[in-house]
Structures are given as structure tokens and as C-alpha cells.
Amino acid sequence: MELNTLKPAAGAKHAKRRVGRGIGSGLGKTAGRGHKGQKSRSGGYHKVGFEGGQMPLQRRLPKRGFKSQSLKYNAEVTLSDLQALGAAEVDLLTLKAAGLVPELAKKVKVIKTGELTLAVKLTNVGATAGAKEAIEAAGGSLA
Template identity: 85%
Template sequence: MELNSIKPADGSKHAKRRVGRGIGSGLGKTAGRGHKGQKSRSGGYHKVGFEGGQMPLQRRLPKRGFKSHLLKFNAEVTLTALEQLGLAEVDLA
């Protein structure tokens, strides 16, 4: 097998369908968007999390937890670093 001879499996790739190019194509006129409404308009969509004026899920659920400022940072100590110390025995203290 060569890199220049690799091809995808038959049927795994589909040609991109061009919409809004006449009624004979099957996806002309409204181009699969239906009639009227916000989603049929160009640029007509809503921001992520927007629920049509209803209080969004993100704001309905209570906040939880906190991050302690007193939390100590635990550094990672690798075996190689311990080996380079050249000690016979290493204590945690």
C-alpha cells in the first residue's frame, strides 16, 4: 500500500448537494428550509442556550461548589528526578 493509492471505501463519501437551484433538483425554491419562520430566513437563528424567552436551563439550575484558595499545590515528582538525587532512601517528610 502506498500513500498515493489510498482511497475511501465505496459509498462512504457523498457528493455535497447544491440546494436552491431549480425545482428539477428536488431541493429548489425553499431549499429544504420549509416556508416562513425564523429558521427559513438568511442569518435567522438564535444564540446558544436561548429558549425563546423561557428562562434557560443554565440559569434555572443553582450554582454549585467553589474552588478553595487554601488548596495546596501538589507537584509531580518523577522517578527519574528521585534517581538523580543520588540518595539511598527518600522520605515523604
């Protein structure tokens, strides 16, 4: 077998349909486009959502409602972050001041990643079930 003798398997390649090449092709005359009308013409079509001049649906419906993503911004803090912080009492403002949480954050949740040996009292800060166990085991509490 040589590179110049390679051929595709029998039936793997088939001739491309030749449109508008005479009556014998089965797609002569109108070339499968039917008779007259916008869709039969070359270059004749419309943009997505066009309804023939009727007011499009996206313009007929009223525009209302919007929820800013920045307002429901949730942040995460790990147990190792709390350990490194070294504060006895932690709340949202403390975490923002330490730079552990973005300024836009509205809610904070502690996740169980790393170790915690300090007794930390959390106020208005959520925690996962595993993180809550780890905090209470270290002598801390959630309020």
C-alpha cells in the same frame, strides 16, 4: 504523464449540491428549509443555549461551590534535591526556605529521581514507595 494531464480518479469528484435552483434540482422553492419559521429565514437562528425566551438552564440552576486550585497545590521534590540541600532534618518550611517548593504548596512528596547518600529525617513530607526505600537505605527516616 505530465502535470497538465493529471486528473482525479473517476467518481472521486462530484458536483456540489445547488440549492434553490429550480424544481428540477429537487431543492427548489423552499431550498430544503421546509415552510416558514425562524429556521427557514436567512440569518434567522439563535445562540447556543437559547430556549426561545424561556429562562435558560444555566440561569435557572443555583450557583454554588468552588474549590481554589491554589489550596490543594501539591509539590514534588527529588532525591537529588534532598542530596543538594544537605540538611539532616527536612520539613515543608525547610523546603520552602530553600526554594525547592513554591510558597503556596500545602503538600510535598519525594520522588525517586537521582541518588541519596545522606541520612535525612523527613517530617510531614510524603514519599513514593521507591523514594522511601532509598531514604531508609541511606539511613534516613520518614515521620
